[in-house]
Amino acid sequence: MHAIEKILAKNSGRKKVSTGEIVTAKVDFAEINDLYLQTVYSFYEMGGETVWDNTRAAFVFDHYAPAPDIKSASNHEEMRGFAKKNNLKYHFDTNCGVCHQVMPEAGVIYPGMIVVATDSHTTTHGAFGAMGTGCGATDMATILMTGELWFRIPEIIEVRLEGETKKGVYPKDVILHVLGKIKADGAVYKAIDFTGSYVEQLNVAGRMVICNMAVEMGAKTAYMQPNQDVLDYVSKRAARSYEVQYTDPDFQYQESYCWDVSELEPQLACPHSVDNVAPLSKVILEQDVILNQGYVGSCTGGREEDIAETAGILRGKHIPPYCRLVVVPASAEVMLSCMEKGYIQDLMKAGATIATPGCGACLGAHEGIIAQGERCISSTNRNFPGRMGSNKAEIYLASPATVAASILNGRITDPRQYL
Numbered sequence: 001m002h003a004i005e006k007i008l009a010k011n012s013g014r015k016k017v018s019t020g021e022i023v024t025a026k027v028d029f030a031e032i033n034d035l036y037l038q039t040v041y042s043f044y045e046m047g048g049e050t051v052w053d054n055t056r057a058a059f060v061f062d063h064y065a066p067a068p069d070i071k072s073a074s075n076h077e078e079m080r081g082f083a084k085k086n087n088l089k090y091h092f093d094t095n096c097g098v099c100h101q102v103m104p105e106a107g108v109i110y111p112g113m114i115v116v117a118t119d120s121h122t123t124t125h126g127a128f129g130a131m132g133t134g135c136g137a138t139d140m141a142t143i144l145m146t147g148e149l150w151f152r153i154p155e156i157i158e159v160r161l162e163g164e165t166k167k168g169v170y171p172k173d174v175i176l177h178v179l180g181k182i183k184a185d186g187a188v189y190k191a192i193d194f195t196g197s198y199v200e201q202l203n204v205a206g207r208m209v210i211c212n213m214a215v216e217m218g219a220k221t222a223y224m225q226p227n228q229d230v231l232d233y234v235s236k237r238a239a240r241s242y243e244v245q246y247t248d249p250d251f252q253y254q255e256s257y258c259w260d261v262s263e264l265e266p267q268l269a270c271p272h273s274v275d276n277v278a279p280l281s282k283v284i285l286e287q288d289v290i291l292n293q294g295y296v297g298s299c300t301g302g303r304e305e306d307i308a309e310t311a312g313i314l315r316g317k318h319i320p321p322y323c324r325l326v327v328v329p330a331s332a333e334v335m336l337s338c339m340e341k342g343y344i345q346d347l348m349k350a351g352a353t354i355a356t357p358g359c360g361a362c363l364g365a366h367e368g369i370i371a372q373g374e375r376c377i378s379s380t381n382r383n384f385p386g387r388m389g390s391n392k393a394e395i396y397l398a399s400p401a402t403v404a405a406s407i408l409n410g411r412i413t414d415p416r417q418y419l
Contacts, residue, residue: 001016001017001247002191002223002246003129003225003247004156004193004223004245005153005156006110006246007113007170007245008023008024008025009381010243011026012024012027012151013300014088015322017153018035018142019153020153021153022151022153023150023226024148024149024151026124026148027056027113027116027148028115029058029108029115030056030058030117030118030143030144031058031059031060031099031100032057032059032060032079033062033074033118033332034060034061034062034063034065034076034079035119036118036136036137037079038137040042040078040163040205041137042137042138042141042314043138043144046142046145048141048144048145050086051088052144054086054089055214055331056147056403057086057088058070058088058091058206059080059082059091059092060092060096061092061093061187061358062092062097062098063100063358063359063365065097065356066356067094068365068366068367071179076093076277077403079263082275084234084419086175090108092106094356094358096331097329097330097333097334097357098357098359099119099209099330100121100212100235100299100330101299101303102331102333103231104128104204104234105331106239106334107237107238107239109132110128110129110238110242111130111226111234111244112129112243113130113232113384114131114132114133115130116143117135117335118135118137120134120135120215121134121215121300122134122209123211123212123219123220123222123379124208124299125206125211125217126192126194126211126221127209127224127226128226129244131223132211132222133151133221135149154190154191154220154221154338155190155191155254155255156191156192156193156253156256157190157191157192157193157194157219157253158192158253158255158256159178159182159192159194159257159259160176160182160195160196160256160257160259161194161197161199161258161261162261163261164197164201164261164262165264166262166265167419168414168416168419169265170209170309170399171205171206171209171399172300173264174210174266175212175265176212176213176268176269176319177259177264177276177277178217179217180218180269180275180276180277180278181257184218186217186271187218187219187220189221190218190220190254192217192219192222194210194221199224199225200227201227202224202229202304204230205305205334206305208231208299209300210224211223213274213381217275223314225237225246226244231244261386265280266280266281266398267281267398268396269383269397270383270397271394271395272383272384273383274383274384275350277306280412280414282296284412288411289375289396289411289412290305290410290411291376291377291407291410291411291412292323292370292377293325293326293368293370293376293377294319294324294326294376294403294404294406294407295360295362295368295377295380295415296400297326297327297329297330297377297380297397298328298359298362298379299381300378300398301330301400301403302330303330305342306379306400307329307338307347308338308341308402309342309399309404310339310400310403311346311347311403312405312419313404313405313418314346314347314350314352314404314408315346315419317350318350318409319352319408320408323410324351324353325351325353325401325403326352326360326361326367326413327352327354328355328356328360328362328368329354330414332357335349335357343368350408362380362389363387364387370389370393371389371390371393373390373392374393375395375396376394377396377412378395378396378403379396379397380395380398381397382395383397383399389417399419404413404418405417405418
């Protein structure tokens with residue numbers, strides 16, 4: 001069996017599971033973000049009284065943090081009431097950050113677990129050797145009542161990444177390249193296992209970027225075999241004991257892809273689709289893309305490594321007049337560390353706006369949304385029309401380094417000249 005299958009078998013009390021089977025499995029941790037007050041309503045509508053385990057569920061207020069309008073403020077207050085009533089051990093309010101960042105920081109994510117959240121980017125936690133997947137309000141209410149949920153055992157695709165990237169090519173570039181090849185519908189309800197020498201040496205942040213965007217290919221979940229960086233990270237934080245699951249050597253993937261990342265240059269996802277990917281040099285050669293905003297943040301591109309890279313390019317420089325750069329750290333922990341190391345100060349001196357840790361403008365709610373006719377280059381995960389504001393705006397997706405170099409120049413720019 002594959003490691004994902006072993007996790008599902010273990011949590012469903014089975015010795016073996018097979019592709020296509022439907023099992024009922026125990027959920028190790030459940031998370032509800034502030035888009036999903038309906039979960040509370042569904043919980044009570046279905047006869048729920050108390051959460052099955054108050055140490056294994058959490059609310060995270062990240063999409064509307066701090067509340068930008070009366071409706072979101074009201075939703076927060078209702079959810080706080082539910083959290084208080086159930087005495088939830090983990091509650092991440094508007095001062096904490098993005099769910100997929102604060103949960104690993106809090107030690108609730110570990111190898112071999114099943115984590116379900118009301119957010120499609122829960123695939124991020126495959127970076128830790130966990131099975132992470134998203135669900136809707138009714139399924140989440142069922143988990144809160146019973147601690148269990150049904151799962152279909154997914155087909156599993158291998159994406160093997162070999163080699164070492166050249167200077168100026170980052171994990172975001174790698175996953176954008178993969179997306180451009182497999183496409184947005186290439187892995188619907190399947191699992192993606194990222195393997196190969198490139199993955200084996202990746203740090204925690206890089207792994208999270210790649211697993212995060214697996215869902216942009218339609219994947220139900222993602223997986224990476226934990227390396228020592230992951231095990232060290234988890235051992236310092238994990239609130240529970242855990243068991244790493246390993247894939248059997250004779251396991252047969254449904255499909256396998258292989259790319260040599262040493263051949264890659266920086267990549268760009270152009271409007272209006274995540275899989276509309278091209279090498280950066282090709283886009284620059286064909287058109288001069290003038291920018292209004294750069295954006296560094298979200299569960300994809302708001303970690304300390306991302307902000308450090310951005311600050312390194314902008315240190316001692318200043319963005320042009322009438323351009324803007326919004327930087328949103330993924331968590332309070334990230335922000336504090338970046339302040340201690342001077343990255344935030346460097347960015348502010350360069351003209352950047354620093355926003356509250358959270359999802360920010362990634363979902364088009366607040367803290368950096370864009371107007372009709374504007375162009376934004378972003379380290380986030382989606383560039384659909386209307387994703388960050390007006391549906392008549394354009395969004396380009398890139399690595400934080402490309403974002404920094406581009407906004408410094410006022411147009412899409414190759415970052416390698418600034419490194």
